[in-house]
Structure formats: structure tokens, C-alpha cells
Amino acid sequence: MDWGNVTAEDLVDALREVDWSSPPRPLPEFFSRFTVPRSYAKWNSRLKCNLYYYRTNYFIMIVIILGLGFLRRPVAILAAMLTALSIAFLNDSFAGTFSEKATRTVRQFSPHLAAKMRPPLTPVIRGRPSAKRTIHICGRPRWVFVFIFSSVSFILWYVSCSLLTVLWALAIALLATILHANHIVFSILACNEGRNDVKLVDLVIIKLHGWC
Numbered sequence: 001m002d003w004g005n006v007t008a009e010d011l012v013d014a015l016r017e018v019d020w021s022s023p024p025r026p027l028p029e030f031f032s033r034f035t036v037p038r039s040y041a042k043w044n045s046r047l048k049c050n051l052y053y054y055r056t057n058y059f060i061m062i063v064i065i066l067g068l069g070f071l072r073r074p075v076a077i078l079a080a081m082l083t084a085l086s087i088a089f090l091n092d093s094f095a096g097t098f099s100e101k102a103t104r105t106v107r108q109f110s111p112h113l114a115a116k117m118r119p120p121l122t123p124v125i126r127g128r129p130s131a132k133r134t135i136h137i138c139g140r141p142r143w144v145f146v147f148i149f150s151s152v153s154f155i156l157w158y159v160s161c162s163l164l165t166v167l168w169a170l171a172i173a174l175l176a177t178i179l180h181a182n183h184i185v186f187s188i189l190a191c192n193e194g195r196n197d198v199k200l201v202d203l204v205i206i207k208l209h210g211w212c
Helices: 008-017 040-053 055-069 074-088 092-107 111-116 142-160 163-183 188-194 200-207
Strands: none
Touching: 008 040, 008 092, 040 055, 040 163, 055 074, 055 163, 074 092, 074 142, 074 163, 092 111, 142 163
């Protein structure tokens, strides 16, 4: 597999569908080896590969940088959390896990309400779904939760007067992510020798490419 042929849309779809519950990569691996890419093709391939493989590390790094920018603004911290949650709802795995855990918790107090939180059944015709499966959260379409959390977070951003601060913090976080993804070199050989927690989907995708 040549990561240079992977489009940005394919990468976004992969990040949306992949399971984000995996733990971050260890710091020694995250800061193991840095080199400058010698060509645009190498830069393009390495950027996509590392954004996928170190996705959890980058997410934590962005959250930490944003958090440092809002230490004196608790309302902004709440707005950042709601923004992160609304973005996380776009991931299929996270949305399904959140809905399942929320329904399970509500079932302990109100089984009747929990029954209403179940996603609607998709009609099946000749063993196949009649339409593309729509992701539901607590019985409602996903876009409802994304819209609500995004709207509330936008109001909190406006009230806290921290919009400029978040833009600067987000720019710094994204710049740090891109710089790291451009210069870190990931080796599947080192992964096979010292890592046992890499999931099969990561091994299949990255091993086809070898070195990033």
C-alpha cells in the first residue's frame, strides 16, 4: 500500500471509522526518530501514515495545548470539552460506544426510558440493509447531538470571550501535530519487536507500506 495514493477523504473516513479507544503510543516510540523528508512524495506519505498511526497521541497533545491556553478561563475549558465531544461524536465507534453506555446507565433507573433510547431497526431486504445505516445516539440521529453540543460550545466560546485564544491555541496545536507527523519515522519492525498492543487493522495497513 502506497500512502501517497491515499486521498485526504480516505484518511478522514479511516479516522472516522477506526476505534479510538486504543491507548496512546509510548513516549519513547512517539519521540524515537526524526528525519527531514527528502521529497514531496515522502512528506505526503509520512504525514498520512503518522496521522493515522499516532492519532490518539495527537488528540491528547491538542487537548493539552488547548487546556494550557485556558487555565484561567473555566468557561472556555467547558467550551473546549463540549467542542471535543461534538467532534468525537463524528467517529462511528465512539458514537456507538457512548450510546450503549448511556443507555445501559439509564436502564438501571428507568428501563422504559432506556427502551426509547434504542436505535431504530434498519429494514433488511434479501439479507441486506435496504438503506445505508444511520448512526444513532440514544435513539436520536447523530447530527442532533453534534448540533446541540456544537451550538452550546459556540455560545460558551462567545460568553468567555476566548475565541481569539482558542484560535491561537488551536493553530499552535495543529502546527505541532503537522511538524511531528512530518519528521517522525515509524518502523513496523520496531513495532513487531517491542509492541503487543497494536491492533490488527493497524498492522495490516502499515505493514503493507513498511516504512513511513
